[in-house]
Amino acid sequence: LLFAVALFGSLAHLACDSAAPDDDATQGDAAPGDGGGPDAAPGDGGGSDAAPGDGGGPDAAPSDGGGPDAAATDQITPTYAPTYFVSPSGNDGNDGLTAAAAWATIDKVNAASLKPGNIVAFECGGKWEGSVVVGASGSANNPITIGAYGSGLRPKIYGSTVITGWTPHAGNIYKATAGAEVTQLFIDGTRARSARFPNTGYAAISAVNSSTSFTSAGLDAGIDYTGATWTGRTTAYATVSVKVASSTGKTITLPSAPYSSLNVDEGFILTNKLELLDAAGEWYFDPGTSTVYLWLPAGDSPVAHTVRGSVHDNGVSVSDRKYVTIRDLHLLEGSKEGLKLSGTNNTVANNIISDFDSMGIYLTYGSEISVSDNTVSGSNHFGIYAFTKDSAYSGNRVSDTCRFDNLGITGVGKYWFSGSGVYVEGNDNTIEHNRVIDSGYNGIQFAQRNVVQYNFINNACLTKDDGGGIYTSSSAAYPGAATNGSIIRHNIVDGVTGTLAGWSKWNIPYGEGIYLDTSAGGVTVDHNTVANCTANGIYLHDSYNETVTNNTVFNTKSGLLINGDLGGTSISKNLIYALARDIGDSQTARLVSRSGGPITINGNTYVAHYKSADIFRLDVTNYSFAGWKSQTGQDATSSCDLSALGAGESEALFYNTTMSNKTFYLNGAVATRVDGQPVTGSFDLSPFTSVVLTGTGLTKISK
Numbered sequence: 001l002l003f004a005v006a007l008f009g010s011l012a013h014l015a016c017d018s019a020a021p022d023d024d025a026t027q028g029d030a031a032p033g034d035g036g037g038p039d040a041a042p043g044d045g046g047g048s049d050a051a052p053g054d055g056g057g058p059d060a061a062p063s064d065g066g067g068p069d070a071a072a073t074d075q076i077t078p079t080y081a082p083t084y085f086v087s088p089s090g091n092d093g094n095d096g097l098t099a100a101a102a103w104a105t106i107d108k109v110n111a112a113s114l115k116p117g118n119i120v121a122f123e124c125g126g127k128w129e130g131s132v133v134v135g136a137s138g139s140a141n142n143p144i145t146i147g148a149y150g151s152g153l154r155p156k157i158y159g160s161t162v163i164t165g166w167t168p169h170a171g172n173i174y175k176a177t178a179g180a181e182v183t184q185l186f187i188d189g190t191r192a193r194s195a196r197f198p199n200t201g202y203a204a205i206s207a208v209n210s211s212t213s214f215t216s217a218g219l220d221a222g223i224d225y226t227g228a229t230w231t232g233r234t235t236a237y238a239t240v241s242v243k244v245a246s247s248t249g250k251t252i253t254l255p256s257a258p259y260s261s262l263n264v265d266e267g268f269i270l271t272n273k274l275e276l277l278d279a280a281g282e283w284y285f286d287p288g289t290s291t292v293y294l295w296l297p298a299g300d301s302p303v304a305h306t307v308r309g310s311v312h313d314n315g316v317s318v319s320d321r322k323y324v325t326i327r328d329l330h331l332l333e334g335s336k337e338g339l340k341l342s343g344t345n346n347t348v349a350n351n352i353i354s355d356f357d358s359m360g361i362y363l364t365y366g367s368e369i370s371v372s373d374n375t376v377s378g379s380n381h382f383g384i385y386a387f388t389k390d391s392a393y394s395g396n397r398v399s400d401t402c403r404f405d406n407l408g409i410t411g412v413g414k415y416w417f418s419g420s421g422v423y424v425e426g427n428d429n430t431i432e433h434n435r436v437i438d439s440g441y442n443g444i445q446f447a448q449r450n451v452v453q454y455n456f457i458n459n460a461c462l463t464k465d466d467g468g469g470i471y472t473s474s475s476a477a478y479p480g481a482a483t484n485g486s487i488i489r490h491n492i493v494d495g496v497t498g499t500l501a502g503w504s505k506w507n508i509p510y511g512e513g514i515y516l517d518t519s520a521g522g523v524t525v526d527h528n529t530v531a532n533c534t535a536n537g538i539y540l541h542d543s544y545n546e547t548v549t550n551n552t553v554f555n556t557k558s559g560l561l562i563n564g565d566l567g568g569t570s571i572s573k574n575l576i577y578a579l580a581r582d583i584g585d586s587q588t589a590r591l592v593s594r595s596g597g598p599i600t601i602n603g604n605t606y607v608a609h610y611k612s613a614d615i616f617r618l619d620v621t622n623y624s625f626a627g628w629k630s631q632t633g634q635d636a637t638s639s640c641d642l643s644a645l646g647a648g649e650s651e652a653l654f655y656n657t658t659m660s661n662k663t664f665y666l667n668g669a670v671a672t673r674v675d676g677q678p679v680t681g682s683f684d685l686s687p688f689t690s691v692v693l694t695g696t697g698l699t700k701i702s703k
Contacts, residue, residue, distance in 0.1 A: 074352060077151040078328055082121035084112065085149060088128070099123075099149065106130040106157070109146075117142035122155035122329065124148050129158045131334075132316045138323035143347070146316065148328040154352060157315050159334020160186060160308035163292055172299040173277060178292050182285040182309035183335040184357050184408055187296065189306070191355055191378065194408035195277035195284045195293075202233070202267025202502040211257035212245075216268075219250040223275045231411035232268035233502035235260040236465035236510065237441070239418065241411025244270070259416040267502025272409040285309070285409075310335045310357060318343060327351060337362040338376070344368055354378050357410055359385045360398070367391060380406055381413035382423050383436070389426040395433045398422055402440025404463045404501070412440075419464055420445040420471075421457075431455065433659070440464060442471040442515075443493065449485045454688050456657040459495045461511045465503065468515030468539070469493030469530065472523065478544060478566050481521030488514060489526040490688040492655050496533040510535040513556065516543040521566075526550055529655050529690040536561040536593070537576070540569060544597075549573045552690050554653045558590040558617070559606075565597025572603040575674060577692050579651070580610040591640075592628070593617040601634040605641075607674060607692075609651070612642045641674070645694060652698045655690035664701055671695035 083097070086109060090102030096112075103109065106128050109120055116139040122128065138144040148155050161179070169175040185192040197203065198218065207215040219225070225247035233239050240258040247253065270276060274293060277284045281297040292309060294302055315331025318324050318341040325347040331338040331354075338353035342364040348371045353360040360376030363369060363386035373395040376383045383398035402412060402419035412418040419441025424431055429450045436443040436455065440463030444452055457469040470488055474481040491514075498509030513530030516523055520543040529552045530537040537553030537560065540546055544566035552575045553559040559576030562569070578589035591606045594617065606625065608615045616628035623631060625640040645651070656662045662685050671679040671693040685691060693701075 074153050074330065075151075076124060076148060076154055076328055076350075078121070078124075078148050080119060080121075080145070080147065082147070082149050083118045084109075084120045085123070086120065086126075086128075087123040088126045106132055110135070114144050116144065116323070119145040119147060121145075121147050121149035122157070124150035124152040124155055127156045127158065129161055129312070131159070131312045131314045132157065134316070134318045134321055134324050134326075137321045137343070138325075140323060140345070143323040143325045143345075144321075145325040145327065146329070147325070154328055154330040156330045156332060158308065158332055159312040159315055159338075159356065160184070160310045160332075161312075163302075163307045163309050166294075166302040166307075169293055171295075172280065173293055173295045174302050175291050175293050176302070176307075178285065178290050178309055178311070180290075180311040181287055181335075182292055182311060183410065184310035184333065184355070185283040185285075185292065185294065186308045186310075186333055186355070187294075187302075187305055191406060192283045192294070193281050193405070194271045195273065195282040196269050196271045197276045198269070199279045202269060205232075205262060205264055205266050205268065206250075208262045208264060209251065211261065212255070213251060213253045214262050215251045217250065219247075219252070220275075221249040223247075223273070225252055225270060225273060228270045228273045228276070229409050229411050230254060230268055230270055231407060232258060232262075233266055233464070234258050234262065234416070236498075236503050236506065237467055238416040239412045239464055240416050241413060265504070269407070269411075271407070271411070308333060314338070314340045315353065315356070316340075318346065321346065325349065330354070331356070338379075340364065341369075342366055346370075347372075349373055351375070357381075357408060358413055359383070361386070363388050363391075370394075371396060378403075378406065380408065380410065381415070381418045383421040383439070384423065386424045386429075387426055388424065389428055391424075391426075391429045393422065393424060393429065393431045393434060396422075397435045397437070398439075399435075399437040401438070402463050403438065404440070417441070420467075421460070424450060426450075435657075436460075438462060442467040443469045443496075445471045446486070447472060447475070448482045451487045451489075452491060453487065453489045454659070455491045457491065457493045457496075459497065460493075461496050461498045461509075463499065465498040465500070465506075466510045466512075467496075467498070468512040469496045469533070471512075471515045471517065472520050473517035474519040474521065477519055478521065481519055481544070483516075483520045484522030484545070486523045487526065488523060488528060490528065492529045492657050492688055492690065493533075494529075494531045494655075496535075498534045508534065508557075512539040513537040513553065514551075515539045516541065516546060518542045521545045521568075523547075524549075527689075528552075529554070529653075529688075531555050531653050531655075533557070538574075539563070540565055540597075542566060544568050546570075551575070552653075552692065553577065554690075554692060555579050556589070558593040560592045560594075562592075562594040562597055562599060564595060565599050567598045569597070569599040571599065571601045575605045575607070575692070577607045577651070577653075577674070578610075578615060589615075590617055590622075591615050591625075594632070595619050599634075601632075602637055604635060604638040605674065606638060607641045609641070609643065609645045609694075648696050649694055650696070650698055651692060651694045652701075653690055653692050654685065654701070656685035656687060659687045661686050662703055664703055666697075667700040667702060669695060669697035669700045671698060671701070 085102035087102035090104040092108040094101040096103040231241040245255040313336040321343040327349040330352040338356040355378035369391040383401040398421040421436035421439035425447040443457035443460040496511030498511035511534040531554040533556040537556040545568035614622035
């Protein structure tokens with residue numbers, strides 16, 4: 001059951017219509033570490049060293065939706081008064097002080113000596129190419145603002161340029177000269193696929209020759225792969241992209257040993273060689289001759305299409321500035337980051353940022369930053385990637401991050417842990433009211449002490465495995481967890497799949513709902529709803545002093561997995577609901593799996609209508625509820641409903657991902673709550689709450 005919910009309401013300063021954004025985000029320069037800075041890899045590494053425990057599964061779709069149903073609004077009518085106007089019909093010889101005397105170009109904007117309180121506004125419906133560079137700071141009451149004026153579609157700032165002059169090359173492949181390095185190609189606004197091997201899925205390593213060299217039987221011995229981009233899945237949670245150092249026959253040598261090592265049967269792809277351009281819809285750029293090669297999907301000439309190549313790194317760049325606001329723009333199709341920003345007291349609001357190759361929004365460092373109500377889509381490394389403190393990330397919609405089919409000549413970038421929709425590192429940030437949809441790795445990943453609340457995460461770990469809808473770990477070892485004091489509350493996580501594509505040593509995928517990984521400690525996990533995960537609803541791996549309470553977990557491999565807890569953790573008042581089989585139909589769904597750790601588990605409600613045996617697990621032994629309590633001394637006051645469903649009955653989860661109360665109507669369905677109380681006529685759900693119902697005719701229920 002999937003009931004669509006509306007996106008967050010229109011913004012106060014905009015009068016918005018309902019047009020969808022029409023199009024289109026490489027590489028950062030700081031590795032994440034212990035905070036706002038580039039020192040070490042995040043936490044203890046995107047995942048555990050061994051296969052996580054075991055787990056739970058899906059026979060029914062969940063939900064009240066909150067899913068990726070409504071597109072962002074691109075029609076705006078800003079109400080603020082510009083200081084300087086910029087219009088495609090303007091002239092850089094004008095003073096820019098009125099719409100009639102507007103400037104024309106980004107170069108003019110970048111050359112202007114802006115003062116606190118200045119507002120530079122681009123005309124709605126206008127289109128520009130290049131990168132806006134803000135070279136001055138505002139003040140507390142008079143920020144410098146880069147925004148929009150007029151009414152209509154957001155002004156577009158392209159990181160791409162139109163490529164013309166196409167001539168036949170060979171067969172259906174055409175070629176043209178570009179004036180700069182091209183990192184992405186777009187055909188009529190749709191991202192084209194970089195020439196790759198293989199054309200679908202992954203190739204496999206057949207033999208490992210050294211820490212940097214391997215052989216693959218599928219390679220063409222007649223091709224020199226030197227200089228191609230190799231993107232390989234080196235373990236469940238790691239994907240590495242590097243340039244091929246050399247090749248001989250079917251053997252490839254990398255410049256250095258990749259993270260986690262090379263192993264037989266691990267998957268990889270190769271991109272960025274002309275010899276790989278062997279299928280419709282692919283392209284290649286030759287940096288030696290500045291030539292773009294393209295085979296259109298229909299095999300026709302590019303002359304009849306608008307072909308754009310990414311040549312500019314950023315849509316907007318703000319370096320070490322204060323009190324700067326970037327709002328109401330549409331940034332698209334650039335080579336690296338849509339918006340790259342550092343400094344303090346800056347605001348990023350109401351922008352659409354699409355199809356930048358690296359990141360939609362990259363905050364290299366800063367404090368008291370507000371990132372709100374932006375729509376970020378199609379980034380290949382991270383959606384939002386930030387190193388800040390005392391900052392807020394709210395109301396953003398982040399989608400299609402690090403999707404396998406979109407990966408191009410930069411692959412996943414230079415970090416093996418790339419792929420999260422939202423990554424925030426630093427203390428005292430608040431991540432709330434965001435919708436994070438279709439992420440290659442984690443939905444939301446944070447490091448250090450933060451609050452993550454009222455977010456909707458739908459479909460995570462689509463490209464990689466052993467990650468979570470919400471994930472954290474700590475680089476500081478026990479007992480000094482950098483996460484101490486963090487809160488994860490009132491979030492809804494629906495769908496964490498994991499994938500075996502390219503890495504299948506665990507035989508089943510491990511998509512975790514809420515994942516507290518190595519050395520995470522002192523985290524409160526409260527009033528969340530987690531559903532439809534291939535592994536565990538809530539997974540505690542080598543963590544400690546966690547408080548897990550009042551959560552609802554539905555349809556997972558194991559509702560809870562505690563793997564090596566270091567002590568001090570309390571798990572209470574949770575509803576853990578197992579269906580007949582786990583989501584991958586690999587085993588009976590379990591309620592709790594535990595391997596080591598002095599913890600307290602009590603006062604929970606468990607439901608398993610299909611089986612009474614083997615639904616709890618301690619180390620390697622399965623137990624009934626009674627056997628579990630006897631062996632562990634846990635769950636003395638917990639309850640476990642093992643009754644069978646009645647004839648014709650089913651179960652379903654309903655949730656509300658909006659900030660308004662929602663009423664659901666039975667429409668003739670007969671429904672009962674987990675506590676046995678019948679539902680009559682309708683039921684209400686407050687924001688970011690859920691309910692599990694059993695009964696007949698549940699598909700009739702609607703809002």
